[in-house]
Amino acid sequence: MSSIAVFFTITLAFLSFQQKKADSLKFNHAKHVVEVEMKCVDCHIVAESDRASDNNLPAMKKCEECHSTSEAPSDCVLCHTDPANPKRVEMPRRDMTFSHEAHVEKSQSNDLCLSCHKGIDKVTGRSADAGYPVWDDCFKCHEGESASSDCSVNRFNPSRNGNLVHPVGWEHEHKFSANQAGQDCESCHHSETFCSDCHAGDNITGSVHELNYRYSHGLDAKGKVHDCQSCHDTEQFCSSCHEQGGGERPLNHLMAGWATPPYEHGQEARNDIESCASCHSTEAPVCAVCHSDFDGVRGTNPPIHPESIDNMEEGPWHEDSAYQCFMCHTNTGTAGAGFCGYCHGD
Amino acid sequence: MRKIITAISGALCLFSWLAPVSAQTIRGNIYSEFYSYQTKLPERQNYVRSLQGVRLDIRDALVPGLSFYVRGRMASDILSKLGTDPDFRVFGAYLQYSTKGDEFTVKAGRQYTYEGIGGFTMDGAKARFNYRKQFSLTLFGGMTPGPTFYTYDEIGKWDQSNAYGARVQFKGMKRIKVNFSYLQRNFNEETDSQLAGVDFQYRKDRLSTAGRLDYDIIFRRVKLVSLRPRYAFSSGHSVGLEYRYSHPTFNLNNFFSVVEAEPYSQFRLTPSIKLSDNMYGTVLFAYTIFDSGKDLNMRLGGSYKAQSAGIVFSDGHAGNKFGVYANLRARIMDKAEVFANIDMYSYKLDSDEADSETAFSSSIGARYELLQNLGLRSDIQYLTNAFYSSDVRFYGRIEYDLYSRQNGGGGNK
Numbered sequence: 049m050s051s052i053a054v055f056f057t058i059t060l061a062f063l064s065f066q067q068k069k070a071d072s073l074k075f076n077h078a079k080h081v082v083e084v085e086m087k088c089v090d091c092h093i094v095a096e097s098d099r100a101s102d103n104n105l106p107a108m109k110k111c112e113e114c115h116s117t118s119e120a121p122s123d124c125v126l127c128h129t130d131p132a133n134p135k136r137v138e139m140p141r142r143d144m145t146f147s148h149e150a151h152v153e154k155s156q157s158n159d160l161c162l163s164c165h166k167g168i169d170k171v172t173g174r175s176a177d178a179g180y181p182v183w184d185d186c187f188k189c190h191e192g193e194s195a196s197s198d199c200s201v202n203r204f205n206p207s208r209n210g211n212l213v214h215p216v217g218w219e220h221e222h223k224f225s226a227n228q229a230g231q232d233c234e235s236c237h238h239s240e241t242f243c244s245d246c247h248a249g250d251n252i253t254g255s256v257h258e259l260n261y262r263y264s265h266g267l268d269a270k271g272k273v274h275d276c277q278s279c280h281d282t283e284q285f286c287s288s289c290h291e292q293g294g295g296e297r298p299l300n301h302l303m304a305g306w307a308t309p310p311y312e313h314g315q316e317a318r319n320d321i322e323s324c325a326s327c328h329s330t331e332a333p334v335c336a337v338c339h340s341d342f343d344g345v346r347g348t349n350p351p352i353h354p355e356s357i358d359n360m361e362e363g364p365w366h367e368d369s370a371y372q373c374f375m376c377h378t379n380t381g382t383a384g385a386g387f388c389g390y391c392h393g394d
Numbered sequence: 395m396r397k398i399i400t401a402i403s404g405a406l407c408l409f410s411w412l413a414p415v416s417a418q419t420i421r422g423n424i425y426s427e428f429y430s431y432q433t434k435l436p437e438r439q440n441y442v443r444s445l446q447g448v449r450l451d452i453r454d455a456l457v458p459g460l461s462f463y464v465r466g467r468m469a470s471d472i473l474s475k476l477g478t479d480p481d482f483r484v485f486g487a488y489l490q491y492s493t494k495g496d497e498f499t500v501k502a503g504r505q506y507t508y509e510g511i512g513g514f515t516m517d518g519a520k521a522r523f524n525y526r527k528q529f530s531l532t533l534f535g536g537m538t539p540g541p542t543f544y545t546y547d548e549i550g551k552w553d554q555s556n557a558y559g560a561r562v563q564f565k566g567m568k569r570i571k572v573n574f575s576y577l578q579r580n581f582n583e584e585t586d587s588q589l590a591g592v593d594f595q596y597r598k599d600r601l602s603t604a605g606r607l608d609y610d611i612i613f614r615r616v617k618l619v620s621l622r623p624r625y626a627f628s629s630g631h632s633v634g635l636e637y638r639y640s641h642p643t644f645n646l647n648n649f650f651s652v653v654e655a656e657p658y659s660q661f662r663l664t665p666s667i668k669l670s671d672n673m674y675g676t677v678l679f680a681y682t683i684f685d686s687g688k689d690l691n692m693r694l695g696g697s698y699k700a701q702s703a704g705i706v707f708s709d710g711h712a713g714n715k716f717g718v719y720a721n722l723r724a725r726i727m728d729k730a731e732v733f734a735n736i737d738m739y740s741y742k743l744d745s746d747e748a749d750s751e752t753a754f755s756s757s758i759g760a761r762y763e764l765l766q767n768l769g770l771r772s773d774i775q776y777l778t779n780a781f782y783s784s785d786v787r788f789y790g791r792i793e794y795d796l797y798s799r800q801n802g803g804g805g806n807k
Contacts, residue, residue, distance in 0.1 A: 252427075252429050252443075252789065253757070253773065253789060254735050254755065254757055254775070258719070258735070258737040258755050259735075259737070259755035259756075259757065259775055259777050260737065260753040260754070260755040260777055260779045262779075263751070263753060263779045263780045263781070264715070264739075264741055264743075264751075264753055266712075266713070266743045267708060267712050267713050267715050267741060267743060268712075269712075270689075270711065270712035270713070270743075271680075271682060271689040271691055271708060271710070271711065271712030271713075272640070272658060272660055272682050272689070272712075273680055273682075273691045273708070273712075298743070298744065299744050299746065299747050300744055300746065303746070315685070315686050317653055317655070318653070318654055318655055318656045318685060319656060319658075319684045319685050319686055319687065319711075320642075320655075320684070321642050321644070321650050321653050321655035322642050322655075324650065324653075325644065325648070325650045335649070335653070336649075351654075352652060352653050352654060353652050353653075353654060354613065354615075354652075354653075354654040354655070355654075356613045356614045356615055357613075357652060359614060360612065363584075363646070364582070364584035364585075364646065364647075367584065368582065368584065372647065372649055373652075375649070
């Protein structure tokens with residue numbers, strides 16, 4: 049437990065350090081935009097800004113046009129939370145191309161700015177991280193006809209832009225939303241191109257599963273926490289490691305009553321047959337050691353079939369004399385006898 | 395087949411060299427990875443795996459609407475050659491053509507396919523017809539891996555293993571989409587599985603709901619039912635629910651197809667609480683009901699600017715687990731960031747086991763953008779687990795993102 053406490057302390061310290069570092073300037077947008085009725089472009093000179101990385105924040109001399117600094121340093125607290133240690137506003141990294149110039153060339157009204165920077169006119173405190181548009185807003189105009197909806201225009205890299213486009217936890221949630229009405233992943237992500245960046249199959253960096261997942265994945269697989277089949281074709285993927293005889297037997301296989309009365313393995317198999325299939329080869333199934341039609345008479349041996357198999361009138365066993373049915377059942381090729389006699393009478 | 399795929403891949407790579415003359419958009423990634431680790435059983439052995447990969451996506455090449463895509467990698471070991479080295483794998487290599495308004499799209503070659511039911515890689519073709527964004531019909535078919543393949547390069551001939559199917563999508567209604575799917579897989583000229591499904595997506599304001607039902611035609615039973623509503627509050631909070639019923643079904647050529655497997659039901663609750671502009675509290679609560687057991691799985695944590703930390707807890711049918719995780723990152727300068735990932739927990743794969751296993755994994759690394767689009771990454775990984783009390787691994791990667799776009803492009807293919 050002590051190690052867990054240390055772990056949390058370090059984590060919280062790390063996070064709180066980052067929180068504190070961002071908060072150095074304050075600015076009351078509401079007062080300037082609503083009360084003083086200033087235009088956004090009075091301070092933010094964006095008419096010639098054609099890159100997202102441009103710093104369009106006003107310099108201090110812009111503030112000095114209205115606010116006297118002769119009383120400094122006492123007046124410094126108007127903007128600086130820590131006047132003794134003033135910092136420049138750190139511009140976040142912009143991994144996209146965006147031209148303010150192209151968007152405001154027809155109008156420089158506040159309404160136009162606020163159509164993207166929603167709510168910034170109501171912010172009274174710290175302005176950092178507030179009022180940036182979300183991707184949905186872009187698509188209201190960039191719907192693909194009057195304006196392109198191709199993200200390659202903007203060279204946008206969502207993975208580097210945190211929660212700007214998708215909400216937190218999106219790496220786990222996106223599979224659910226991929227089919228939602230109105231969602232169109234391919235408008236931004238060319239499916240195979242983008243998906244394969246993470247879903248590469250031979251991930252060795254821990255970005256999908258943790259590094260020790262090889263040893264503990266049985267928990268998630270057996271508990272159905274993750275749908276392994278959403279990425280892995282389990283019938284093949286599991287068996288590449290879990291080949292019969294290749295590893296240690298699970299402890300429940302050693303329990304009394306596992307392979308002897310009351311045959312606990314039967315219930316376990318019915319509960320989680322996918323778990324059985326992950327270790328036991330389908331080419332030399334261990335089940336057939338006992339579950340065979342030894343006497344050629346139907347119903348006298350331990351049953352393992354689902355009821356629906358009784359309704360299967362057509363099947364590969366008619367054409368293929370080496371079909372897997374004949375691992376357990378006797379292929380007599382004669383009506384009324386053995387396996388064939390189950391359905392075909394005298 | 396491998397030679398054919400190799401030839402196609404080579405041709406596409408060549409095209410990538412020629413295509414800039416006319417291509418409107420080229421995206422790609424070339425990487426080289428190195429991963430060192432040591433096995434101690436049955437004897438001490440060092441490995442340095444080398445993985446070289448390429449992904450290339452060329453759109454509107456030569457003629458508008460014509461696209462090429464290829465992704466593959468080659469793996470080999472620098473110190474200890476494995477029997478399969480060099481391991482060459484082509485994940486995808488296809489040619490695509492779309493009409494200007496996306497009324498018709500056809501894709502031919504090796505491709506991953508998911509059309510409502512089942513996902514697999516095939517060497518084949520897929521065609522999609524769209525009618526006024528209200529209705530679409532997708533048809534696909536191709537050669538697939540057999541039941542016991544280990545690599546995608548073992549995709550069989552048509553009479554050995556193939557799959558085909560269709561998906562119909564009705565998208566014309568304002569708030570709801572309804573889709574119907576069919577998939578048939580064949581092995582050695584016999585039907586191996588037949589699945590049909592219907593799914594829908596509904597969205598109104600802040601409520602979205604998705605549901606699906608998959609039916610196994612051969613075994614005449616429901617294979618999957620899922621209903622998944624989600625509500626996003628204006629305050630930034632959200633809550634998701636899910637009910638899932640699943641009845642495991644194996645293809646006929648799998649021996650386990652004859653075993654009377656029983657279904658299970660699962661309930662999931664996934665609330666997300668917005669604590670501040672960039673800080674969220676996240677919860678995963680999953681409760682699964684099997685025929686003779688129940689399983690509880692919880693994950694409680696928080697997220698701050700793409701970083702996360704929390705605890706995991708599970709108990710029941712699948713064993714038990716308790717531990718913590720954290721994924722942290724910090725940008726130390728404009729072109730460099732450092733990160734650390736930590737997982738630490740004790741677990742039992744079976745609740746009846748007497749002792750718990752302890753697992754700890756961590757990686758500390760850095761990314762650096764050496765030049766524009768040229769990136770470096772290196773990790774040091776440290777693991778302890780059931781087999782190794784101390785396991786140190788090194789990972790390095792250099793990659794180049796290729797991007798080129800000519801003026802005048804448009805569309806969203």
